[in-house]
Amino acid sequence: MSDLLERLRGRGWRMTAQRRVVAEVLDGDHIHLTADEVHARAVAKLPEISRATVYNTLGEMVSLGEVIEVSTDRRAKRYDPNAHRPHxxxxxxxxxxxxxxxxxxxxxxxxxxxxxxxxxxxxxxxxxxxxxxxxxxx
Amino acid sequence: MSDLLERLRGRGWRMTAQRRVVAEVLDGDHIHLTADEVHARAVAKLPEISRATVYNTLGEMVSLGEVIEVSTDRRAKRYDPNAHRPHxxxxxxxxxxxxxxxxxxxxxxxxxxxxxxxxxxxxxxxxxxxxxxxxxxx
DNA sequence: TCCTAGAATGGACAATGTCTAAGTCAAGCA
DNA sequence: TGCTTGACTTAGACATTGTCCATTCTAGGA
Structure with missing residues (x-):
């Protein structure tokens, strides 16, 4: 089971299919996806998920401190689920x-x-x- | 006279009114303007300068190593003319x-x-x- | 089961940056 | 000084990334 998902659940986050999919896509080490990549992978699991929902969900996970925004290149922001070990x-x-x-x-x-x-x-x-x-x- | 301008001239850069204006706008310490801000200030000095020229010129100055691109916020790139002192x-x-x-x-x-x-x-x-x-x- | 606050949708909009085709000009040279 | 030429500039279309909003849907509690 996804660590990230566990942590979010533990915070009383209202769980929906969309949020579950986004959290699953983001789970793992050395993961640094752009919002668009997250959307693409999420669509593979849940075809009707919208771009806005992916942005909203990522934004919420960042606010909750469960995911970090990274800007290593000068293009899109990337999302790093490894928020609990400083790196x-x-x-x-x-x-x-x-x-x-x-x-x-x-x-x-x-x-x-x-x-x-x-x-x-x-x-x-x-x-x-x-x-x-x-x-x-x- | 602008340091940055001097350095560019010294590299045999073809000098045009537009390039001069962009270089002048960028000169100084603790300068970190976005491309758009550079354009706005350049327009004040040379009303017909185009956005594309500002982007081109900034890009060339970066290639020449005379200006550094900085991404401190997650929005626009900023341009820092202080390329010759590591900071x-x-x-x-x-x-x-x-x-x-x-x-x-x-x-x-x-x-x-x-x-x-x-x-x-x-x-x-x-x-x-x-x-x-x-x-x-x- | 029903209600309701919160979530998802999709499409318009905004901000930033890139590209192209055509016109213009700086700088070297006769 | 006056050509010539390749580099420079221009305007605007286009691309990418992200935000907003009105509407519809739904998870979870009463």
Missing amino acids: QHLVCARCGAIRDVHPVGNPLSDLPDSERFGFTISDVEVTYRGTCPNCASA | QHLVCARCGAIRDVHPVGNPLSDLPDSERFGFTISDVEVTYRGTCPNCASA
């Missing part, structure tokens, strides 16, 4: 492949007070870019 | 204000080999998010 992303500049990675240390400590301009910092996002082994050997 | 960005989650910041150390060294999945990493982008002093006191 960063490693992106292949050629093929767009994305991996979850776990850097050591706390990137926040690298920013001296003098460089904070009085901001209260709540979050740090790190994106590593490079070439994946596949593309490098091609 | 990261600090973004206010409420008002969207952006500051250039200079963390100490090299974020690359925080990613162990075991977390690199065979990638050759060429670049690291860090975005700090928080609340700016203005928004915090409001």
Whole structure:
């Protein structure tokens, strides 16, 4: 059974066929689908699901903190169900492949007070870019 | 005289009124305009400049490495003329204000080999998010 | 079983960015 | 200085991604 689905159910989320399908599509590791990809896969399981519902559902899962929005490329947002282990992303500049990675240390400590301009910092996002082994050997 | 303009001229870039205006608009510190904002400001100086030209020109400046594309929010790309001093960005989650910041150390060294999945990493982008002093006191 | 608040639908709309065909011009050269 | 030419610019159509809204439907409780 889907972890994500379990977690959502546990929050008293009203369960519908559409929401179940979206949650199922998003479950797993190293999953980083765009809204459109989610929609395409959802349609395969439930042909009459609408685009608006997919957007709404993704938006709600993000609000609930069960899914993270990622913008690794400059096009569509991607949705990452791995919201409960802090991680960063490693992106292949050629093929767009994305991996979850776990850097050591706390990137926040690298920013001296003098460089904070009085901001209260709540979050740090790190994106590593490079070439994946596949593309490098091609 | 504009630094950016000087650098572009030095590369034998064919100079036109439109390109000059785009370069002028982009010059300065902590500048992070969207393509649309660049266009709006360019139109103020040269009313007949077209959107396509602004996009083309920005794209070329990015290719030449004289301007950096930044995606701090999930909407439009922003253009940062400060391409020659490595820096990261600090973004206010409420008002969207952006500051250039200079963390100490090299974020690359925080990613162990075991977390690199065979990638050759060429670049690291860090975005700090928080609340700016203005928004915090409001 | 019936009600009702909340969810889903689909289609219009908005924002951002890309492409193309035709016209225009900067810069080198005679 | 005045051609020539290839690069640049233009306007607008088009593409992609995302949002909104009025209507219809339905899950889950009474």
